[in-house]
Amino acid sequence: MAVVGSSRPLRGIAAVVALLAVGAVGCSEVAESAKEGAKKVARQRSVYSLDIGDCYNPNGKAEGTAYAVEVVPCGEAHEGQVVGEFALDEAKKYPGEDGVAAVADERCPVEAQKYAPDTWALPKGVALFYYTPTAESWATGDRAVSCTYTAETGTLSASLGAAKSLEPAQRTYLEGSNAVYEAMWATQPLADTVEDDLAGYKAQAKAVAAALETHVGNMAAIDGTEVGKLRATLTKAAGNWKKAANAADSDAFYLAYDAAFTGIDPNASVAARKELGLATTVPADDAEVWAG
DSSP, rough: OOOOOOOOOOOHHHHHHHHHHSTTTTHHHHHHHHHHHHHHHTEEEEGOOOOTTOOEOOOOOOSSSEEEEEOOOOSOOOEEEEEEEEOOOOOOOOOOOHHHHHHHHHHHHHHHHHSSSOGGGTTTTTEEEEOOOHHHHHHHHOOEEEEEEEEEESOOSSSSOOGGGGHHHHHHHHHHHHHHHHHHTTTTTSSSGGGGGHHHHHHHHHHHHHHHHHHHHTTTTOOOOOHHHHHHHHHHHHHHHHHTTSSSSSHHHHHHHHHHHHTTTTGGGGHHHHTTOOOSSSOOOHHHHHOO
């Protein structure tokens, strides 16, 4: 099974044997190391059997093929956690690394948000990675993709799962907010300018407007002064996204888009998030985008 972002070659009993062969000098330290090595071996699990919620440490680094990882209690230091999984369509022919990665790029953010809905609450330096079938494992029937949040530096110290602990109002808000930004990024045209793909940018605007209307409608059931203010802001933004979607030309699109884009600036939602008891620090990537 391939992993995007790191290589995790399998370690086995040989690691323990090497520790035991050090000699008599410092035997207590060797014994302790051997004990830790044995525990690591006992915790090895095939990447094919990982479950959502499993916290783990990889057995290596750099890109490559993974066979096993060390599954550990989430309260211990660990580098990654499985936060989503899905099966690829039953195709007769392996779609290639790029084909598999394209599906994982689209599906993993959605699956991960089911387990950890508030991306603002993720620890700094955590990125979304995934394990995917290789050509060899595909031939044996492997179709599973495991989505993971992985610490690019340092380690994690607790489970990232929060979905079960959310209040109804928090869940409603996050589902709607996530859908808005997913609609924007999932439909982002490849062309750098509107002039090069007006139809593509209008389609994006239509998708965002639809997601915003749903989000605004659902927010009506959430109490709170700041939530009400944000709802008014997003209602106006939805109107501007609609104007962009119906623009007759690129000039009309730009006029509507400027206000539409500003209307969903994540900074505008900080007060409402605080009122709802959610994380209030805008993720660095989002902050950079809306900073211009």
